[in-house]
Amino acid sequence: MAILNIEPNIAQPDDFYEALIDMHRDLDAEQSRMANAHLILLLANHVGDEAVLREAMQRARALVPTSSDASRSPA
Amino acid sequence: MANVDRDYQGLAFDYGRSPDQDAGVAVRHPVVVVGAGPVGLTAAIDLARRGVPVVVLDDDHKLSVGSRAICFAKRTLEIWDRLGCGDPMVEKGVSWNVGRVFFQDERVYSFDLLPDSGHRRPAFINLQQYYCEGYLHERTAALPAVDLRWRNRVTGVTPDAEGVTLEIDTPDGPYSLRADHVIACDGSRSAVRSLMGLESKGRVFRDRFLIADVRMKADFPAERWFWFDPPFHPNQSVLLHRQPDNVWRIDFQLGWDADPDLERQPERVRPRIRALLGEDADFEFEWISVYTFACLRMERFRHGRVIFAGDSAHGVSPFGARGANSGVQDADNLAWKLALVLAGKAPERLLDTYGTEREYAADENILNSTRATDFITPKSEESRLFRDAVLRLAKEHPFARRLVNSGRLSTPATLHGSALNTPDADAFGGAMVPGAPMTDAPGTMHGRPAWLLSCTGDVFTAILFAGDRGFDAATIAAIRALGTDGIPVKVLIVTPAGAAVPGADGIDCFADDDAVLARRLDASPGTCYLLRPDQHVCARWRTFDADRVRAAVARATCND
Numbered sequence: 001m002a003i004l005n006i007e008p009n010i011a012q013p014d015d016f017y018e019a020l021i022d023m024h025r026d027l028d029a030e031q032s033r034m035a036n037a038h039l040i041l042l043l044a045n046h047v048g049d050e051a052v053l054r055e056a057m058q059r060a061r062a063l064v065p066t067s068s069d070a071s072r073s074p075a
Numbered sequence: 076m077a078n079v080d081r082d083y084q085g086l087a088f089d090y091g092r093s094p095d096q097d098a099g100v101a102v103r104h105p106v107v108v109v110g111a112g113p114v115g116l117t118a119a120i121d122l123a124r125r126g127v128p129v130v131v132l133d134d135d136h137k138l139s140v141g142s143r144a145i146c147f148a149k150r151t152l153e154i155w156d157r158l159g160c161g162d163p164m165v166e167k168g169v170s171w172n173v174g175r176v177f178f179q180d181e182r183v184y185s186f187d188l189l190p191d192s193g194h195r196r197p198a199f200i201n202l203q204q205y206y207c208e209g210y211l212h213e214r215t216a217a218l219p220a221v222d223l224r225w226r227n228r229v230t231g232v233t234p235d236a237e238g239v240t241l242e243i244d245t246p247d248g249p250y251s252l253r254a255d256h257v258i259a260c261d262g263s264r265s266a267v268r269s270l271m272g273l274e275s276k277g278r279v280f281r282d283r284f285l286i287a288d289v290r291m292k293a294d295f296p297a298e299r300w301f302w303f304d305p306p307f308h309p310n311q312s313v314l315l316h317r318q319p320d321n322v323w324r325i326d327f328q329l330g331w332d333a334d335p336d337l338e339r340q341p342e343r344v345r346p347r348i349r350a351l352l353g354e355d356a357d358f359e360f361e362w363i364s365v366y367t368f369a370c371l372r373m374e375r376f377r378h379g380r381v382i383f384a385g386d387s388a389h390g391v392s393p394f395g396a397r398g399a400n401s402g403v404q405d406a407d408n409l410a411w412k413l414a415l416v417l418a419g420k421a422p423e424r425l426l427d428t429y430g431t432e433r434e435y436a437a438d439e440n441i442l443n444s445t446r447a448t449d450f451i452t453p454k455s456e457e458s459r460l461f462r463d464a465v466l467r468l469a470k471e472h473p474f475a476r477r478l479v480n481s482g483r484l485s486t487p488a489t490l491h492g493s494a495l496n497t498p499d500a501d502a503f504g505g506a507m508v509p510g511a512p513m514t515d516a517p518g519t520m521h522g523r524p525a526w527l528l529s530c531t532g533d534v535f536t537a538i539l540f541a542g543d544r545g546f547d548a549a550t551i552a553a554i555r556a557l558g559t560d561g562i563p564v565k566v567l568i569v570t571p572a573g574a575a576v577p578g579a580d581g582i583d584c585f586a587d588d589d590a591v592l593a594r595r596l597d598a599s600p601g602t603c604y605l606l607r608p609d610q611h612v613c614a615r616w617r618t619f620d621a622d623r624v625r626a627a628v629a630r631a632t633c634n635d
Binding site: 034037038040041042045 | 461474
């Protein structure tokens with residue numbers, strides 16, 4: 001049951017992507033982490049719907065490769 | 076009226092030999108309260124006012140040493156108002172409603188905990204614990220049913236089916252007592268709890284905090300000021316609170332690696348305070364303490380005839396002022412139930428609902444306290460990153476202010492889902508759902524300004540809204556009959572400004588002059604709210620029906 005919209009929703013994806021990378025221009029790694037944190041909070045408030053946010057968090061976390069993933073045998 | 080300025084901290088109470096010590100047998104008492112702190116004294120006062128004789132045992136002979144708990148919440152003051160000792164607390168205490176948050180060298184935002192008027196009491200007062208205990212102690216002195224025994228240390232607790240045997244040590248040697256019920260209000264290191272082999276379990280936080288209470292002339296406003304990562308105490312938090320007598324509470328986060336013995340040395344504390352106040356600041360130390368904390372609770376608060384209340388039953392971090400305040404609410408919840416059970420008007424299982432309701436409230440307090448602690452003391456780099464991001468956003472972005480957590484300050488639990496509530500059958504808006512502690516409102520009674528909460532409590536009270544025409548004779552007769560039930564229900568008729576209720580002589584009428592109460596209760600003519608003796612809503616209807624009121628009283632007392 002997907003509540004989170006994972007279909008294309010950004011009209012000009014290349015423009016958005018360029019802007020996202022641009023946001024980090026001239027920032028060191030620590031500053032970039034800060035900017036990302038601000039961005040996440042701003043967007044989360046804009047979305048507002050807690051179920052959508054929780055699903056996005058789950059998907060974001062599930063995609064992180066972990067050592068246990070690597071050793072898990074196929075089901 | 077008490078002399079609110081006595082040196083309560085210096086008072087020492089005499090040990091007095093009780094006739095029970097010469098009786099040769101263990102004398103039986105209906106209720107023994109262990110611990111004469113804010114919770115034990117509140118419980119004793121509440122029970123004594125209901126005609127229940129109470130023995131209070133305390134292992135010491137002094138009031139609180141040091142300021143300790145200082146923030147007493149609106150709901151706690153309302154409970155003490157009901158018990159007749161709210162006035163000296165508020166007269167002496169520093170009333171405040173506003174909290175202000177700083178991040179690094181900037182003011183981030185402020186919040187008002189009581190934005191609307193029309194409440195008798197402020198969101199909080201700050202008051203040293205020894206004053207609070209002093210005023211409660213003076214209240215007990217006016218109640219002959221309270222038998223307070225200083226320097227009586229409990230050394231043995233043996234419950235059985237009929238009661239509890241207590242072994243007690245005194246300066247004159249040991250003696251025994253029998254109690255129908257024991258209320259253990261003997262604090263976080265409860266002797267009763269350990270004598271019974273019971274535990275309070277939970278999460279210990281790896282952080283240390285320094286409390287410095289200093290006496291000084293300063294012109295900070297009566298607000299709660301909280302700094303995250305200020306220049307004068309980098310990477311840690313600082314909390315400033317004003318107390319009476321020009322005493323200021325300054326609470327410095329130190330981190331887990333701090334050495335508590337070293338950090339409580341005045342020569343070590345002085346430069347920390349000068350960094351906050353300036354190099355030429357002039358102050359004296361009142362009390363210095365280094366503490367750690369844990370969020371924990373007993374699995375069950377009722378163990379047969381031994382009932383735990385306050386810190387013995389549950390513990391939280393101090394951010395949020397949920398310790399003493401929740402303990403006083405424990406006492407408020409327990410006293411009327413225990414009095415009904417002792418009078419044979421309710422079955423003993425009513426006492427189980429003390430456990431379920433207050434365990435629920437403790438869980439709410441622990442959840443709030445744990446979340447605040449995780450914000451104040453981030454446990455990982457990412458947690459710290461988001462904490463700082465929230466604080467940086469908060470200044471210009473209103474949404475982020477809701478995420479800042481410098482302690483979610485004590486509000487009483489709404490007892491959602493309690494078995495004592497009668498679920499709504501009619502539609503209502505607003506916050507006064509079954510289980511909620513009743514809100515206050517201003518009005519007029521007997522021609523004089525009055526507060527709603529002062530007109531309710533102690534007994535079941537039905538708040539009944541009249542229209543401009545009052546009620547017919549049959550309704551008035553039904554209202555009068557409720558007052559003569561085995562568990563009486565007092566009816567408080569609420570009238571619109573200037574309206575009279577014909578034939579209601581002898582029934583209390585509260586004029587809702589500005590319709591504040593009708594608005595807060597989403598009430599229309601005929602609406603009836605039933606309050607328990609502790610002023611929590613237990614049922615409400617759009618129309619009055621005495622039989623439904625009786626059924627709701629039966630449900631709220633386990634007599635259904």
